[in-house]
Amino acid sequence: MNEFFTQAILIATVASGIRLAVPLLLASLGETFGQRSGVLNLGVDGIMLLGAFGGYYTVLKTDSVWLGLLTGIGIGIILGLVSAVISVTLKAEQGISGIGIYLFGLGMSDLLFQKLVGTPRPVSSFPKLDIPGLSDIPILGEMLFQHSMIVYVAFGLVPVSMYIINRTTFGMNIRAVGENPEAADSLGVSVVRTRYLTVTIGGTLAGIAGAALAIDLGIFQQNLTNAQGFIAIALVYFGAWRPAGVMGGALLYGFVNSLVLQFKTLGIIPRSWSDIAAMAPAIITILALVLVARRFRQPAALTKPFTRGA
Amino acid sequence: MRRRHTTWLALFAALMMVLAACGDSTDDTTATDDTEASTETTAAAAEPFRIAIVAPSASNDLAFTQSIVDAVDVIKGEMGNVEVAVTDGTFVVEDAAAAIRGYASEGYDLVIAHGSQYGGSLQEIAPDFPEVSFAWGTAADTFGIANVYSYEAASDEGGYVMGVMAAALSESGTIGVVGPIEVGDAKLYVDGFAAGAVAQNPAASVNINYTGSFGDVALASEAAQAHAAAGADVMSGTAQMVVGAVGVADEQGILWFGTQANQTSLAPDIVVASQVYHWEVILRDIISNLQSGKLGGEIYSINLANGGEVIEYNPAYALPDDVKQLAEDTIAGIVDGSISTGG
Amino acid sequence: MATAETNRRSRPKFVAYLVPLAAVVVALGIGAIMLGLLGASPIEGFRAMLKGAFGSSDALIETALKATPLLFVGVGITIAFRANVINIGGEGQMVAGALLATAIALALPDLPAVVMLPTVLVAGIVGGAAWGAVPGALKAYYNVNEILSTIMLNVVAVQLMNYLLRGPMIDPGELERGTRIPQTARLQEGADLPLLFGGGRLHIGPLVAVLAAIGAYILLWRTPLGYRVRAVGLSPDAARYAGISVKRTIVLAMTMSGAMSGLAGAVLVFGSESHRMVTDGSTVGFTGSAGFNGIVAALFGGLHPLWTIPASFMFGGLLVGGIALQRAVQVPSALIMALNGLVVVFVVASDRWKKRLQEQPVHLDDVAPNPPPPRETVVDGGGGP
CATH class of the missing domain: 3.40.50.2300 (Response regulator)
Structure with missing residues (x-):
């Protein structure tokens, strides 16, 4: 047991948990915006996959991770807009249309990969950035401040999201539209415009999440996300529609995963238990929510399309 | 509601039938005659x-x-x-x-x-x-x-050969293996690899990590990171998600042994050899x-004897002559039966 | 089926009915372009697709078999959605039902066939029900949202399946041969789903699924329990005021929903080609995404158990046809997945246009000319959650 607590392993476990949390965090922050305004998008994983392929392919062709990230953003915006058209303007059943987008993304990203790339070829990853000063702190510096740049971007978006949702007029509109669209509408807030923006933000962040995953791994493969988009949606509920809570959920899920991996590597978890141990992140996430027993209510208008005068 | 759904389903069905009928009439019957x-x-x-x-x-x-x-x-x-x-x-x-x-x-x-x-x-x-x-x-x-x-x-045979090489090349004596689920071909390979490594260096510690998924590239990548943190300087792994682990090995300068196909193209600097199926x-x-x-x-x-399994070395990696000789001897030993992979 | 009802405003209604059809055509049109880009003949492809799905009795049987799990899951979804619970845990519930049913079949190999078959099917129901009851109870008593818990329980189910099939439940022959394929032995023949019409592949699964759909219809609209489920779905507050236990109803709805998915899992095992349970390490390898596609089928069927029957059949045809298309024109099967998604998106997206067209003749639709069952018309596909 003592073996685990060597400094190097402890640092690696924490750092690994943070890396695993990043795509989840990005995608669920985006989904938080949509859900706060009353729109559930189950298509996150599909958008992530297309963002991942787009990002990967761009880096493969241009060798620029930033152009790759930009492609992920572009794909996210487009698919976010498409999702908005479907769920806001066309008022489609939100669960079902999201599943359609998921299946489309899953198939299309694989098809494009097979036709344009073929066999997996590695690409360059995001550069590492040691935060000056902070990265020199013993232990903590190595755990938290010696990551690739996308990690800081993801965690930096948490306070930004909090600020937008809680302190800006746009954020007030989001919350109003999510709680009582009729009232918001009567006060002159455009429900449609607000939801278009939030769903597009959600798509954008999902696209970034996918691109971040692919570029950080430096590779693409069929179903690269392995349903992380769905976990991200679950984490929005875990975080009770609050960016900080969502971050807590993503970190919890990431840390339990990295701990399990580390325990398996060191043989603390016997090999015959490897699949049982792999259940841990999911079970602990549920248990954590049960124990914390929070009583947050979901946005009242979640999944309900808005029709003026309906 | 009821009527709306009825009718579109009916129309959809009708269209399908009509088109299917068209398909039938213009097609000859090759596909339906089984024998x-x-x-x-x-x-x-x-x-x-x-x-x-x-x-x-x-x-x-x-x-x-x-x-x-x-x-x-x-x-x-x-x-x-x-x-x-x-x-x-x-x-x-x-x-x-x-x-x-x-x-x-x-x-x-x-x-x-x-x-x-x-x-x-x-x-x-x-x-x-x-x-x-x-x-x-x-x-x-x-x-x-x-x-x-x-x-x-007989993926244990190639696995064994590469395990021997891995132990010979490892300076730390710690070797990491990333697997999907402990079944079938994956288990056979991993067990062979571990047996070979221990045969070469009984003091070697071979850490085996089955991530629980054939598809989770991110998890495979982090499993490789965990191996690195535990001191592994040589790694191997099997199934399609290991591309994530190869990336980590490349980044950290950890040697890699591949299987099922030649994985040299994934990381030309650190792939030592691959077991390739023919x-x-x-x-x-x-x-x-x-x-x-x-x-x-x-x-x-x-297997190695009938040439269906071939150990393909990465020409860009400077494999020491003695280790290469060791590999060739091991292959010869497996082929003539003097070495058992323990499988 | 083209409704015999006469309508004074037939022209706009007729146009409305063409909308979803047009949506399918547009989606397939995009598919045709993609086929063309891949260098395959769209005409040949779609011909193979239709022929593979509906073109022969064998094709129709394949379609019915593919539709069966969709229908079970879809029926379960309608029950949960009627209580305003979103059950996206169909995948995990299918696996749980299949595992329990398989375990029972392995544990009691000597049961006579008459007892065996009902026993394993009930085991499937129980396994799925348990996997559905957990998120139901977590929602009702611990305020844990069902979307979170069902997604997480899907993750748990796949690992449980992998553990059991490579460990305690593995075919002893796999250990002897050392091949260690994660699958059970061939299950007792007494548990095989009986075949209809003698030979061929058509087993009683589709029939059971249709009966389940009818049962769910009766349950929802003809029993006090069904009334409670719908009342909770429409307005929890009003239901509570009427003395209905909202929490218990939610748990029950999720349990019944899970039970249907569990039965789907059991039918998949005992009606499969191999008559055994096998894993490729993922849920979808076993379920074929029926836990998700069943939701789509349920919503195509307007969240009504009976209309879910033809909706599942059509959707099953699309999936079976996709395999035939792939085989005929040799394109990557990823294309079929993408096409599947496009059809779903286009049909759902077009729903509102259809409704808008229908809404133009004001209030005419509300005069329901179909007399028989006193059914609810409150929820119309858009009102689920």
Whole structure:
């Protein structure tokens, strides 16, 4: 047991948990915006996959991770807009249309990969950035401040999201539209415009999440996300529609995963238990929510399309 | 609500039927006649030899599926008049069964069910098509059915050789292995690798991490990070998600041993060698059997001795001569039976 | 089926009915372009697709078999959605039902066939029900949202399946041969789903699924329990005021929903080609995504158990046809997945246009000319959650 607590392993476990949390965090922050305004998008994983392929392919062709990230953003915006058209303007059943987008993304990203790339070829990853000063702190510096740049971007978006949702007029509109669209509408807030923006933000962040995953791994493969988009949606509920809570959920899920991996590597978890141990992140996430027993209510208008005068 | 749904479903159905009818009337009936097409497997030379492959992942996956597709391509190059059809990405077992049945009913000469998980279905399908030959792998069971061949890879042999090399190259004495789920070919390879490493260096500690998924690249990547943190300076792994682990090895300058396909292209600096499957070795036997009228009943294995498994070194990696000699000696030992992989 | 009802405003209604059809055509049109880009003939492809799905009795049987799990899951979804619970845990519930049913079949190999079949099917129901009851109870008593818990329980189910099939439940022959394929032995023949019409592949699964749909219809609209479920779905507050236990009803709805998915899992095992349970390491390898596609089928059927029957059949045809298309024109099967998604998106997206067209003749639709069953018309596909 003592073996685990060597400094190097402890640092690696924490750092690994943070890396695993990043795509989840990005995608669920985006989904938080949509859900706060009353729109559930189950298509996150599909958008992530297309963002991942787009990002990967761009880096493969241009060798620029930033152009790759930009492609992920572009794909996210487009698919976010498409999702908005479907769920806001066309008022489609939100669960079902999201599943359609998921299946489309899953198939299309694989098809494009097979036709344009073929066999997996590695690409360059995001550069590492040691935060000056902070990265020199013993232990903590190595755990938290010696990551690739996308990690800081993801965690930096948490306070930004909090600020937008809680302190800006746009954020007030989001919350109003999510709680009582009729009232918001009567006060002159455009429900449609607000939801278009939030769903597009959600798509954008999902696209970034996918691109971040692919570029950080430096590779693409069929179903690269392995349903992380769905976990991200679950984490929005875990975080009770609050960016900080969502971050807590993503970190919890990431840390339990990295701990399990580390325990398996060191043989603390016997090999015959490897699949049982792999259940841990999911079970602990549920248990954590049960124990914390929070009583947050979901946005009242979640999944309900808005029709003026309906 | 009720009426709306009724009507569109009805219209959709009507359209389908009409189009299906069109399809039927313009098509001839080759596909529906099960047996006619393949009654004579040794028919006229003008008839192409038809091979169908049903496989779980993409045909260019640089791993399991690609190994069989490449092998059939080799066969095609040798025989010339061969028609090949591939249904890849068929991870849904019942869909694979439908595809296998479909190809059989279309009269293919040889239907290759390239996935262990397809065997149970094949056991039910094969007797319905006594004129068609089926090959199933990786497995070691023909169910006693006359028109089923099975094939497997002694992946423990190549694994053992690479384990020996890994232990010889490791300075820290810690070796990491990333696996998917402890089953089938993956388990065979990993166990062989670990046995080889320990045989070479009894003090070596071989850390084995089954992530619990064939598809989770991110988890495989972090499993490699965990190995690195535990001090591993040589790693290996099997199944398609290891591309994530290879990336980490490359980044951290950790040596890598690949399997199922040549993985040198993933990281030319650190891949030492790969165990590569050449199924064409046994496909040749199967096809020559077929042409003499024997449709199944044999269990084939590719291994180091019959050349179905080859250790391909990365020419860009400067492998020390003594380690290479060690590998060659180990291969010779396995081939002549003086070394047991412990499997 | 083209409704015999006469309508004074037939022209706009007729146009409305063409909308979803047009949506399918547009989606397939995009598919045709993609096929063309891949260098395959769209006409040949779609012909193979239709023929593979509906073109022969064998094709129709395949379609019915593919539709069966969709229908079970879809029926379960309608029950949960009627209580305003979103059950996206169909995948995990299918696996749980299949595992328990398989375990029972392995544990009691000597049961006579008459007892065996009902026993394993009930085991499937129980396994799925338990896997559905957990998120139901977590929602009702611990305020844990069902979307979170069902997604997480899907993750748990796949690992449980992998553990059991490579460990305690593995075919002893796999250990002897050393091949260690994660699958059970061939299950007892007494547990095979009986075949209809003698030979062929058509087993009683589709029939059971249709009966389940009818049962769910009766349950929802003809029993006090069904009334409670719908009342809770429409307005929890009003239901509570009427003395209905909202929490218990939610748990029950999720349990019944899970039970249907569990039965789907059991039928998949005992009606499969191989008559055994096998894993490729993922849920979808076993379920074929029926846990998700069943939701789509349910919503195509307007969240009504009976209309879910034809909706599942059509959707099953699309999936079966896709395999035939892939085989005929040799394109990557990823294309079929993408096409599947496009059809879903286009049909759902077009729903509102259709409704808008229908809404133009004001209030005419509300005069329901179909007399028989006193059914609710409150929820119309858009009102689920």
